[in-house]
Amino acid sequence: MRTIVTGAVFLLLIAGLGLAGCSRGGEGHGISSKAIAVLNPTEGSKVKGYVSFERDGKAVHVVAMVDGLSPGPHGFHIHEYGDCSSPEANSAGGHYNPFDQPHGGPTAEKRHVGDLGNIVADKSGHARLELTDKLLKLEGPHSIVGRAVIVHARADDFKTQPTGNAGARVACGVIGYAK
Ligand code: CU
Ligand code: ZN
Numbered sequence: 001m002r003t004i005v006t007g008a009v010f011l012l013l014i015a016g017l018g019l020a021g022c023s024r025g026g027e028g029h030g031i032s033s034k035a036i037a038v039l040n041p042t043e044g045s046k047v048k049g050y051v052s053f054e055r056d057g058k059a060v061h062v063v064a065m066v067d068g069l070s071p072g073p074h075g076f077h078i079h080e081y082g083d084c085s086s087p088e089a090n091s092a093g094g095h096y097n098p099f100d101q102p103h104g105g106p107t108a109e110k111r112h113v114g115d116l117g118n119i120v121a122d123k124s125g126h127a128r129l130e131l132t133d134k135l136l137k138l139e140g141p142h143s144i145v146g147r148a149v150i151v152h153a154r155a156d157d158f159k160t161q162p163t164g165n166a167g168a169r170v171a172c173g174v175i176g177y178a179k
Helices: 002-023
Strands: 033-043 048-056 058-068 072-079 115-121 127-133 150-151 168-177
Touching: 033 150, 048 115, 048 168, 115 127
Parallel strands: none
Antiparallel strands: 033 048, 033 168, 048 058, 058 127, 072 115, 072 150, 150 168
16 A cells, blocks of 8 residues: 555656656747847958847747947848858848748738848947847747848848848857757
């Protein structure tokens, strides 16, 4: 009898640990609810910074800090491939667009998932952006983790297909899970 009770307690303990293991890191069995991209300058650029992502309910909260920019707006997107290896970061591919939509602004009804609009630099070349986006995902088949954030030389006009005519890529960073 005692062995059976002890056994049951042991099983409950295991089940409890299992549940605790699942709740850690939210929904994804150990997958973090935070991600970060460290932005490095492309060839001939001095632009650097970081972008952090944090799950906020069904949305994702984004905070970006970028330095070394020319004053004014700069296109700010998530591109398809987490590959910043080529000198002008063309290895990162086009805007991340898993649902085959047209390019648009961050609040447009139809847009690429990666269309996060513009980041605006002040006179000293510093830009800070904070937004909450409902299309970004940090897990699942359309996760942005493992893709790249690109900052452009010019403004995204939210119209020109499929790039927003934002010009050269001045910084690139691969999105990875963060603690
Ligand atoms: Cu871009
Ligand atoms: Zn786009």
